[in-house]
Amino acid sequence: MPYKYGCYSFSANADLVAMVGHGQLSEDQASYTKIGSDNYIKLLNEKDKKILIDIRNSYGNLTTDLLIKLTYLNYQYYSINSVKAKQILSNEQYESVLRAKPVNDKTVLYTIGYEGISLGRISKSAC
Structure with a gap:
């Protein structure tokens, strides 16, 4: 997952927390x-x-x-939310990272329900 310092793994974090809990690691x-x-x-x-x-x-x-820079250059998607990319990468490399950020400008319709009641039913009862 793109994170402010590059890629972030919820699984790796869960493993570290478990290892601390089992007394295999200490954390500071x-x-x-x-x-x-x-x-x-x-x-x-x-x-x-x-x-x-x-x-x-x-x-x-x-x-x-340098590890972060290698990650950003080889897996640009993971650098798109980085707060360090601009200071670690050259201007040209940073521009490439900015171009890697996905852009979605499509209109999307979402539907919601509340406790099994449709939006249409909610709006009718509110009138």
Whole structure:
């Protein structure tokens, strides 16, 4: 989902909250920290271990701003609501992000109901 700092995952957030609740992570204002000495990497199969190692090798030494910039450039949709895009991207890159924002100028008719009563019935009874 596009968010003010790039993409946001409700699922990932729910997982982090659950891990804090189960005592696997501690949380402060800016980060999460693993609690205990359990080595969860050892529980993974070799294929999944390799995926994590590849991700760490590719992105582990990048700054937060550079990670955000890479996300914005490769997945522009996630940058459309960003408050940081203009300061992280070049002018040309930022203009490209603005063009990525979907525009819907079609007229749409919505219908509503209230406790199973149609709008027509509500308006007739109000007259």
